[in-house]
Amino acid sequence: MYPRYHSRTVCFLLLPHVHLLDLAGPAQVFYEASQLGAAPYQLIYASATSEVISEQALPFGSLPSFQDVTLQAGDYVVVPGVDFNTFKTGKLNGAIKAIRPWLHQQLMSGVA
Numbered sequence: 698m699y700p701r702y703h704s705r706t707v708c709f710l711l712l713p714h715v716h717l718l719d720l721a722g723p724a725q726v727f728y729e730a731s732q733l734g735a736a737p738y739q740l741i742y743a744s745a746t747s748e749v750i751s752e753q754a755l756p757f758g759s760l761p762s763f764q765d766v767t768l769q770a771g772d773y774v775v776v777p778g779v780d781f782n783t784f785k786t787g788k789l790n791g792a793i794k795a796i797r798p799w800l801h802q803q804l805m806s807g808v809a
Contacts, residue, residue: 701742704737705742706772710763710800711744712779712792714752721777727773745795763799769808774800 707727709720724740731738745759751757768774783789 704739705766706741708763708766708768708772709740710774710776710796711742711749711757711760712776712789712796713746713749714780714781714783714789715749716778717751717753717755720751721809722730723769723775723777745792751782763796764793768803768806768808774803774808776800 706780709724711720727738727740730736742757742760743763743766744757745763747758747759747760749760779789
C-alpha cells in the first residue's frame with residue numbers, strides 16, 4: 698500500500714493551438730497516480746479564453762479563466778506544448794501576456 702499524501706491540484710493551462718499529446722500524456726500520468734493511491738490529484742483545466750481549439754482542431758469549450766483558479770503551495774501548473782510556428786509568429790503573444798503575471802504569482806506562492 699502506498700502512503701497517503703495531501704490532495705494536490707494540477708491545473709492544466711491551455712493555450713490556443715495546444716498539442717493534444719502534450720495535454721493528454723501528463724493528464725494521464727497524474728490521473729493514474731491518483732487512481733493508484735500514490736497521491737490524490739485533482740485535475741482542472743483553465744485558459745485565458747473560454748474556448749481553445751487544439752492544433753489538431755479539437756475544440757475545448759466552457760473553460761474557466763485561469764484568473765478564477767485558486768492554487769496553494771505544493772499544487773502544480775502544467776502548460777502543455779503548442780504549435781511552434783504559431784508561437785514563433787507571435788500569434789500567442791496576447792495569451793502569453795495575459796497569463797505571465799498569474800504564472801509569476803503562482804511561482805512566488807510555492808506552486809510548482
